[in-house]
Amino acid sequence: MMKMTQLLTTALVVAASILVDIDSLSAQEGNDQKPVEQVLGTWVKTAVTIDGKQSVHKLLIESVGSEGEFHFEYRTTPVGSKESAISEGNGVLVSGGRQYVVMDVNRTRRVLPKEEKTDWRTTPFSVVAQIVGDHMYSAPGLDSKGGVWKREDSTESIVTADKLKVLAPLLGTYQGDHKFDVESKSYGVKSGTHHVVCRHTLTESGKLILGEWTETPVNGSAEDAMEVRAVYSYSPAEKTVIISYQSSTGVSMTGKVVAMSEDKILWERKGQSPAGAVHEYCLLDFSQPGVLRHVITSRxxxxIPAEGEEGVTITLKKQE
Known part of the structure; x- marks a missing residue:
């Protein structure tokens, strides 16, 4: 019965996260420019070559006619070098709805270096792009790893403070007592009643959250406590909020938000403990005002399932 409840809880949170994602997409529609117009301009990014060296990539996209026709120049320059490899091509920009554009390239040619120069050749391929502020997310397909370009001369950071708004309910201090029926082999917490304090603060930039989680046995001392220190941030690579934390009992974990709703956040976390490799799903439930329900849905x-540690719910109250 417990497993079924956990599965239903996870399914509901995932379903709710889809609605939140739809809302966030709608919120991005404030730009009056069409996606086809937004993609024009000069874009830059850095990358690592097959030889392990850094290089600067510059992509110029310009309109050359009606019906979405465009020309592009792709310039690659190794860091510290004055020589660049240049290719160019032509194609058609096709709107992919309200937020996306497909760059259908019809032909390309190599311009530099001279010894590698080629004539025009038909090389059809497509790139899907989305513009968010001064950044362009692009990929050859939805099943491929993409890249992130920045508009030339832009000072806009790819990580903005609004990325952490989903964690706003977590800010502040929550505390309460919880009785652990069994010893936690994964985190090294003994059975018995513990006083739990959960505290999170936003840094001045608004782009990091520092977290503390402390479990102290009732009538115990600070030396008996299990302390956790965490850092939360937004990952452009994962396109979600991530966490990294260590505990005073030798646990080191990383994780990411895998689903969310207006009042629930589901984390997937994995790492190492003295007992071995740990993998878990943790639900933070803020559906009751002023209350944090911390639920280990699986661990x-x-x-091997951690006996007695799955389905454990720690209920904490927010301190004013």
Missing amino acids: TVNG
Whole structure:
């Protein structure tokens, strides 16, 4: 019965996160420019070559006619070098709805270096792009890893403070007592009643959250406590909020938000503990005002379910 409840909880949170994602997409529609117009201009990014060296990539996209026709120049310059490799091509920009544009390239040619110069040749391929502020997310397809370009001369950061708004309910201090029926082999917490304090603060930039989680046995001392220190941030690569934390009991974990709703956040976390490899799903439930319900929906140690640790709910109240 417990497993079924956990599965239903996870399914509901995932379903709710889809609605939140739809709302966030709608919120991006404030730009009056069409996606086809937004993609024009000069874009830059850095990358690592097959030889392990850094290079600067510059992409110029300009309109050359009606019906979405465009020309592009792709310039690659190794860091510290004055020589660039240049290719160019032509194609058609096709709107992919309200937020996306497909760059259908019809032909390309190599311009530099001279010894590698080629004639025009038909090389059809497509790139899907989305513009968010002064950044362009692009990929050859939805099943491929993409890249992030920045508009030339832009000072806009790819990570903005609004990325952490989903964690706003977590800010502040929550505390309460919880009785652990069994010892946690994964985190090294003994059974018995513990006083739990959860505290999170936003840094001045608004782009990081620092977290503390402390479990102290009732009538115990600070030396008996299990302390956790965490850092939360937004990952452009993962396109979600991530976490990294260590505990005073030798646990080191990383994780990411995998689903969310207006009052629930589901984390997937994995790492190492003295007992072995830990993998878990943790639900933070803020559906009741002023209350944080911390639920371990599943947890394994070395691939084996952690007996007595799954389904544990710690209820904490917010302190004013």
